[in-house]
Amino acid sequence: MNGSPPVVRLDGITKRYGAVAANQDIRLDIHSGRIHALLGENGAGKSTLMGILSGMVQPDSGRILIDGQPRAFRSAREAITAGIGMVYQHFMLVKAMTVAENVFLGYPGVLLNRRRMEETVAQLARRFGLDIDPAARIGTLSMGERQRVEILKLLFRDSRVLIFDEPTSVLTPRESEHLFDALRRMAAQGKAIVFITHKLDEVMALSDDITILRRGSVIEGLATTAVTSKHELARRMVGRDVLLQVQREPYEPRQLVLRVDGLSNAGLRDIRLEVRQGEILGVVGVAGNGQKPLVEAICGLTAPAAGVVRILGEDWHRFYTHRRWDGNLAYIPEDRRGLATCRNLDLVDNFLLTTRQGFCRGPWLLRRRATRKALRLIRDFAIQPADTRISARQLSGGNLQKLVLAREFFRRPRLIVAEQPTQGLDIAAIQDVWNLLLNARKAAGILLITGDLTEALMLADRLAVMSAGRIVDTFPVDDADKLDRIGLMMAGSAA
């Protein structure tokens, strides 16, 4: 650490939600000119802490000192005035307006000269190496470019501390590199950078200081130079050894369970792919390149406009007009809270959501039998807490996902569509979900849609790269040549 006083000091910050302490006596220094990584499993309290720092959340106790002076933020505006700005995962930009207009949005002043606005923005962008056209409309920009606009907004307001919440989650590998360069440049010009992540590579590559949070408390604050390996970092973060390795048996593909041929829909162009029982096909690509419409077409939420989708040997329309509840297709959606479960219903009701046909006699629902079954699955899948009477919203992300998996596997599916199955989960839960999916591969074909290349490499037998609504290429996961070019493929260039 350097000797200069910190620009921001958190002193004993505590924030409780009911009985749970999201933040417990947090002490943390943020220095100018340094990149500070905030690392922790999901639910460790990173987001709450950054919410407090950016004025969105008020702490129960503790102080925030800016340049040694205690300050209390009652709104995000007050934090911005004090020089603290945040780049959220979901961008907050007006799509119909230009880059310069978005940067100036909310800036006091009645008459603004368009050319001077654009000049100012261009100058700022040059200074920090954020390549962008100030006159472009947001709607026409890529995710990486939009992120640059968010950063420019903060720089324009002279923010001295810039907080990034999982900034690389929507970027291509290339765009991530670009972002890292810009971050280093900002730090070199005296800005303090805080970034929240659970990607260990990024922490090792980018940060100067690391703070590890676990269950709401700071476990460790250390300089990145003091960390020898990613493995060590993972161990410190989780508090025990996690092997980010899974056993993958060689697969033997059997019958065809999904065939998509020439599928075109809104956002999809001429999709061709096949999934066989016994294999995992990983669909990789940057989010928003057609993954969502693909999943919706396969899972029956939108009808295919053109082309063939055959599921378990049946045509799409036939399959979805009379499908049995079991031995069929199971869909594990990305939005497990909004789509896969009902937050206010108890675990039995949530278990029944897709399995109700299996627990019926005439008009009656056999709830007692369902409760017994649910309880057994909860034990088998080690879902905590093991109580069927609690409602879904009381489960953590990892446990909720395991509940969804338990329910969907109970249906003995022959085709599984898993969409970002480990997004937002902690390392231990990721490991569990990966093993469960690999295990399910024995009986089913799995279409795995993921934005996490590590996950795809870990699980998939074959990869399909998606870009701009098309499948750029499909190849076995051991094809080293093509793996090397995967970043280019994601960016849209042909294989």
Add this chain to the structure above:
Amino acid sequence: MLPLRTFKRQETHWWVSCLIFPTAIGLSLAICALLLKLQGKPAIQGIGLLFQGAFGSHWAIQDCLLKAIPIFLCSLGVAVAFRLQVWNIGAEGQFALGAIGATAAALQWPGLPGYALLPLMAAAALAAGGLWGFIPAVLKLRMRANEIIVTLMLNYIAILLLDYLVYGRWKDPQSFGFPMTAIFSDNAIVGRIGDTGLHWGLALCVATGGVLWLFFRFTRLGYELKASGENLGAARYAGLPYERLLILVMLLSGGLAGWAGFLEASATINRLQPSIMVGYGYTAIVVAWLARLNPLSIGLASFLLAALRVGVENLQLDLQVPAAFGGIMEGLILLTILAGSFFADYGWQWRRRSA
């Protein structure tokens, strides 16, 4: 800034929920007393009259029960629709259609024996009320018409239809020009329970409430309704038949309000006339919300709001307050209880002074 800090409760303590209801009622009564005072009426005495009117005698309580019957049935119907997050505010119109349907049967076959005619009238009311619920459901599904607007507008159409019939085709020639049908034959009138003033409609309420409770708790369809109402996205994900559920719910909702109309026409007024419309369908919405859509609580809340109506009648007679006073009180109770439910979900504490 207020030195108060609010936070969301993880779970609600039972005593908090128990406290909210009486406190809210007390608060709304206090505001009413204040309103009486502003009109220059004796406030405390006024509130006393209200209670005396509603609970002061065994006749009063009987009157409350009689008025609670149509409110209860309408409210059950409304609650069924609300469970699926379909905002049916057309109980008033469905009630009118039920009365019209029952009257049609009663006028068509006056000579049939009671055991045949009454079920026939009930079925006609169910069908007519159900039809009035079916129309907005279909419009919602086919044309994405907002059910709030459609059900509300259908109320006025229903009332005009009722007027048209009693002023025209169904007008009793011996009514000296008054808009009303002839009095029903004895076979078309729901009988009294023993020698009390209560009629067997009360038993119908108890049975319907029980059946609905069983339906929601133990049947697959009831479960599907509950799940769809909780989360439409999940319903689509799980392949729940939302369109069929919506139609079913609106048929049921309209049919129950229709039964309320049948009982009012048959047991209370013994004929059809415009004065049958006294706003039970709107009160039913208040009741459903107060009871948080729970059938048992709907019974209790129906009785309380019926008591309010009876009590305000007394107040009107003795203190000459305007008739709208009852509506004002109804609104006050709803608003105070809704505001009070904030305290069920949120706690608060004094903000400690931080250095």
